[in-house]
Every structure is written in structure tokens, then in C-alpha cells.
Amino acid sequence: DAGITQSPRHKVTETGTPVTLRCHQTENHRYMYWYRQDPGHGLRLIHYSYGVKDTDKGEVSDGYSVSRSKTEDFLLTLESATSSQTSVYFCAISDGRNQPQHFGDGTRLSIL
Amino acid sequence: DAKTTQPPSMDCAEGRAANLPCNHSTISGNEYVYWYRQIHSQGPQYIIHGLKNNETNEMASLIITEDRKSSTLILPHATLRDTAVYYCIVRVALQTGANSKLTFGKGITLSVRP
Numbered sequence: 034d035a036g037i038t039q040s041p042r043h044k045v046t047e048t049g050t051p052v053t054l055r056c057h058q059t060e061n062h063r064y065m066y067w068y069r070q071d072p073g074h075g076l077r078l079i080h081y082s083y084g085v086k087d088t089d090k091g092e093v094s095d096g097y098s099v100s101r102s103k104t105e106d107f108l109l110t111l112e113s114a115t116s117s118q119t120s121v122y123f124c125a126i127s128d129g130r131n132q133p134q135h136f137g138d139g140t141r142l143s144i145l
Numbered sequence: 146d147a148k149t150t151q152p153p154s155m156d157c158a159e160g161r162a163a164n165l166p167c168n169h170s171t172i173s174g175n176e177y178v179y180w181y182r183q184i185h186s187q188g189p190q191y192i193i194h195g196l197k198n199n200e201t202n203e204m205a206s207l208i209i210t211e212d213r214k215s216s217t218l219i220l221p222h223a224t225l226r227d228t229a230v231y232y233c234i235v236r237v238a239l240q241t242g243a244n245s246k247l248t249f250g251k252g253i254t255l256s257v258r259p
Binding site: 075076078081091092121125130131133134135136137138139 | 177179186187188189190191196213236238244247248249252
């Protein structure tokens with residue numbers, strides 16, 4: 034399995050609080066992605082990164098920000114969490130724009 | 146990216162081959178076919194991908210028709226641990242740019258029975 038660690042694995046928090054999810058990789062891959070998975074919607078891309086400090090928006094980026102200060106870490110931040118952001122969040126990595134993406138085990142986030 | 150069509154579910158007996166079909170009739174010449182699977186509560190797992198030729202790896206074989214409008218994922222000897230949702234995804238091969246997102250549909254639920 035690809036060396037991807039997501040933390041925390043589970044989190045429950047309240048509406049309006051900031052939340053940061055971390056994705057850590059040991060593969061030295063250039064590309065990193067954040068997806069969310071919700072019933073009826075499949076996986077949807079939130080943000081992605083194509084290098085240190087190089088990030089861009091995906092299809093559902095509103096309410097989320099990301100940062101990548103090191104190759105191995107990609108952080109996803111919910112500045113002020115809302116109940117609609119309750120979801121399972123997956124990080125993925127790949128070593129080329131046309132190479133397969135490999136996923137972490139996910140973070141289950143509940144916002145009350 | 147081209148859309149894909151998969152039946153919602155299928156089952157097979159343990160030890161037998163599982164043949165999972167996928168239609169992608171609007172696929173373009175520069176689009177790859179990818180297969181992923183997701184076992185309950187886990188992240189999606191990459192299985193295999195191909196462009197024109199059939200492909201085989203330690204997990205599965207991918208058979209792409211000559212007109213590329215459909216493909217079949219073959220698990221040669223299915224086990225109970227292969228029970229999962231399998232996603233067929235078509236993705237354009239990028240020459241430039243960085244957004245190479247995967248678009249997951251509903252997939253096909255494979256149930257392997259003892």
C-alpha cells in the first residue's frame with residue numbers, strides 16, 4: 034500500500050469551529066488531492082496540489098482551504114465548519130498527472 | 146471526461162472468475178480506462194488501467210474492446226475479500242496542466258458468495 038497517513042481518522046466538532054485535516058505521504062509524490070465522499074454524490078475533488086506551495090481548486094472548494102509547505106504534507110482546513118461539511122474525506126497522491134492516484138484510509142468528520 | 150455505465154450489482158461464487166462490465170461509448174482516443182474498488186469504510190484502491198491494449202497485473206486483467214467503447218475487468222479467482230464496489234473511470238490523458246481528477250460514478254457492487 035502507498036505510504037499515506039490521514040489524521041485524525043475520526044473527528045466530531047461543532048458548527049463554527051475551525052478544523053484541519055492532515056495528509057502525510059512517504060512516497061515523495063508530486064501530486065496530492067483532497068476528496069470528499071457523500072452518499073449519492075460519490076467522490077468529489079475539493080483541492081489539489083501539484084507541488085510545494087502550488088495548489089488549485091477542485092469542484093467543491095467553497096469553505097475549504099489547503100496548504101502544502103512540504104512535499105510530504107497536504108493540509109485541508111475548514112475555517113468555520115458547517116453541518117454540510119460532515120463527510121468522509123480522502124487524501125490521494127500520484128507521481129504524475131496521468132498516473133494512478135492512491136488513496137488514504139479517510140477521515141470521518143462529523144459537524145454537529 | 147467520458148461517462149461510464151455499469152450495472153448496479155452482480156455476484157459470483159468464490160474461486161470463480163468475476164467479469165465486471167463497463168460501457169464507455171463516448172470515449173475519446175486520448176482517454177484511459179481506470180478501475181478502482183472500494184471496500185466498505187476504506188479508501189478507494191487502484192486496480193488497473195489501460196488505453197487500447199489489454200492489461201494484466203497481479204490483481205486483475207483489463208480487456209478493452211477493439212472499438213474501445215466497452216471494457217471488462219476480470220478477477221480470475223474471486224475471494225470473499227473481493228466483495229466491494231468497483232468503479233470504472235475514464236480519464237483524459239493530460240499533456241499540460243495539473244488537474245487530473247478522477248470522476249467516480251456509482252460503480253458496481255460485487256458480492257462474492259462462499
